[in-house]
Amino acid sequence: MADTPGPDGRPPGRPAAATPLGRFRAEARDAITPRTGLLILGVLILELAFVVSYIGAFHSPTPERLPVAVVAPAAERQRVVDELNGIPGEPLSARPADSAGQARTMVLERDVDAALLVSPDGRPDRLLVASAAGPSGVQALERVLQKADPSQPVEITDLRPPNEADGRGLASFYLAVGLVVGGYLASAAAAASYGARPANPHRMLIRLGALAVVSVLSGLGGAIVADFVFDALPGHFAALWWIGALTTFAAAAAGMAFQVLLGPAGVALSVLIFVVLGNPSAGGVYPSALLPPFWRDLGPALPNGASVTLLRNYAYFGGHHTATAWWVLSAWAVGGVLVGALAARFRRGRGRRSPEPAPAAPG
Structure with missing residues (x-):
């Protein structure tokens, strides 16, 4: 037959702690068992992992090899592609496209994130984007192009913006x-x-x-x-x-x-x-x-x-x-x-x- 706990919750035969500190230690051992301590430690580890993961992912968004199609006159096409691919840090991965229509299709079918249409007569270049895939990506791409050639203006054409x-x-x-x-x-x-x-x-x-x-x-x-x-x-x-x-x-x-x-x-x-x-x-x-x-x-x-x-x-x-x-x-x-x-x-x-x-x- 199981022993009945005493009035203080302690099993018969277990002596009461002689000092307040001893009583506190006894209560702590009963309140926080080793299993409970391990569970709390696990929660702490998950909490810190959460903080590390979110801050690590979002603290400094930097483009790396964003795929971009390039439409330019045949004499300049390869030069423009090489210049874009040669930007320090490799934020872009440029590839040639034969026409504006092909570049537009590549953007809408998600083969590339954007398309740069180079103007041959000194007018602003056009950048075809689809911000429904992420406005922050469009903003990052625009900043990269501005830093690459501040003297050349670029007009943004959003082919597929998000719904209102x-x-x-x-x-x-x-x-x-x-x-x-x-x-x-x-x-x-x-x-x-x-x-x-x-x-x-x-x-x-x-x-x-x-x-x-x-x-x-x-x-x-x-x-x-x-x-x-x-x-x-x-x-x-x-x-x-x-x-x-x-x-x-x-x-x-x-x-x-x-x-x-x-x-x-x-x-x-x-x-x-x-x-x-x-x-x-x-x-x-x-x-x-x-x-x-x-x-x-x-x-x-x-x-x-x-x-x-x-x-x-x-x-x-x-x-x-x-x-x-x-x-x-x-x-x-x-x-x-x-x-x-x-x-x-x-x-x-x-x-x-x-x-x-x-x-x-x-x-």
Whole structure:
């Protein structure tokens, strides 16, 4: 029979601390267990990682090899391309284009970020841009050209500005952030209710099926808000819906796989990947070409960056230049299902091989 605690909450037989300091130490040991201390330490590490990631990504946006098409008279074309590519720091990656029409198509199909039309008669050059892909990128490009040749004026022609209700073109970024957060929070909620590690593969697949239904509803709700409620990304309802559904399910399936592998620590890993690393590298606030190398290379490989690319390019650019983003989101979704199923099956098989516990002694 278990011993009944005394009036002060201390088990019988444990002497009371003789001094106030001793009593405080005893209470501290009971209030902050080693497990609690480790959890608090983990939260602190995530907090500092959050600060480092966001400040590191955004503290000094600098263009690096922004793709630019150049249209110029044949005698000057290569010289202009070489001059742009020779700017210190390599902020531009210039390539020739045969005509203004071809350069315009390259901008709208996202093969390049901008096109420079060089005037042969001393008039201002024209810079074709699409600020719906990120106004900060256009501003950075304009500054680079002004520093390269301050004596040559440049007129900006915006081929595809953001919708009036889209502000600075950030609606796709915020929609992607909400969808990803909803995905991993849904998997975390399922873990909080029924345990981070499902008892068997069948139960895990049932839970994934529920998350798939939630993902379809999540994509539907996001499309309704972005298209019909705020008119920020109008005219592409079906595309927004299914991109949103795949985004949510990719984050949910990956989050569940992390939990099957690591238990409750899998939730922390989801926060690290999707929030601490995924959001600043997604190319929303600043295009990827303005981010430091680590975030620039990481962003397209995470669901956040892939979702931003899909939402933005379907809303403004006819779905061009999205093949890689589709593969990335699909890989996270399929990979999460496979890793979670294999880990659950392995744990179940290992549990079957474990010896039966010895029967408890009488009394």
